[in-house]
Amino acid sequence: MKKSTLLLAMLATLPALGQQIIMNDMPEYLDELNVIPSQFTVNNVPILHIEQGYYDEYDDYEYSIILYNDDIEKIAEVKPTSHTFDYTLTYKTETRELKGVETIELKKYEYTRLEEWYTLDQFIKDYFWGGADVKVENGDTIIVPYETRSMETRGYYDGMYFGYDYFGTKYPYEYYLCKNNIIYSVRVQYMGIYTDWTPAGERKEEKSCELNVMSIYYQNFDTQAESNRFTLSQTLFNSDDKFEYIIPKLVLTDISHYASSVPSDWGQIVLSRSELISDYDNPTMKGLQVVSSDGTVLHDIDFMDGFYREYDEYYEYDNEIYGITIGGKDYLVIDGYMESNDDDEEDQECVLFYRINRQTNSLQEVQNVPVKMRAKQQASTINVQLSETSEPSEIILTNAAGKTLARKQVMAGETTATFKTSMPKGVYNLTRIQQGKIIENGKIVMK
8 A cells, every 4th residue: 555545544543533632831840741640639539630831921031831541531620829038148248449440462464554545444445444443542543343143232342341330442452553653453352340349238139939840750669660750639638629729838058059150340440349147048948838729828838957959940940859669668769968967067958758648648758868870971881889778679771751771780799880872961960779669869961
């Protein structure tokens, strides 16, 4: 049968199969087939859910989760309430005044000479077909050529002129100088000359951090079913038919593993500066909140003393936690750090487990498990360092969606495991299982 005839035959059968089209503005999530697992729904039936995000006519971002039954019929739509963590930082401010600008000549060389038949206008026309800005200072002619690219972007101006926001085009970094009919190419550097800094009081800065709905990457180790991702549930925390979701609970701390950077005044005129004097300034996750689809906070959960997790509203992996079923028990799993009591020691990476008890509508803190695995990428190989145990175990490599990519059996007493892989860039998880229990966790960032 010809391909065209076969295609027509296949198309003719489609109406009998039944078709359903779902309009989705976030199709990248479709490859994960997001499903609320059956044990977390009222009727013990999986519910398909698709996240949608779009900008409305007022340019406000709208986010919703559409739910479908097994006939692909829409059964509900949940629009999570916007939640923020608002806080205030206090700064000590100092100011100074600009007294002048020092010019430092870096390089100057003869470029060409003007003749009676070769004028400045002809030079500009020959060399700068885009035109040039010409001005006279102290009897000398300064020529600053226009670039062929657009000069409308601020970043371009900043690269051409010192202190553009303050002086405009007064101080170009590169220009041509016409002196005694000789054209010189000149490159210079400028330095602002300032008065001393003087106190100017304090200022308050209001800040806000978006509390994103957290995704749960779930895997049932009892059935070894493929993992999946979901954000809503019905019976994860209670037994009613309303949907709920999880958001982070933040507090201000001085804990941060991210390197801070001090803005440079290179190339800019800086007349004021501020020094943070607030004791705490870093929003840190110290718990979770369970929120009903109507916006009501159902549970307020604080992590155990000393445990924390860093949070960045724009970093995808900070908006994820894990759910597992093992030995008939359901757990929420949060990776983070345990604060060290010794200032000379680094905080210990660890994983916090919560047992889900739907009979009492509660989470029971189980324990935190130190993370001892260390993984290092070398070309297409991942080398994993393990703690020594007296029993065999299995190392499972999964992606950020919880999908199993590789498994490695480790014999008793072995302290290394190697994976050969050609995975794309991203964050991957390593889990060590012994006698059906997770004993170690780790992560690796593939670059």
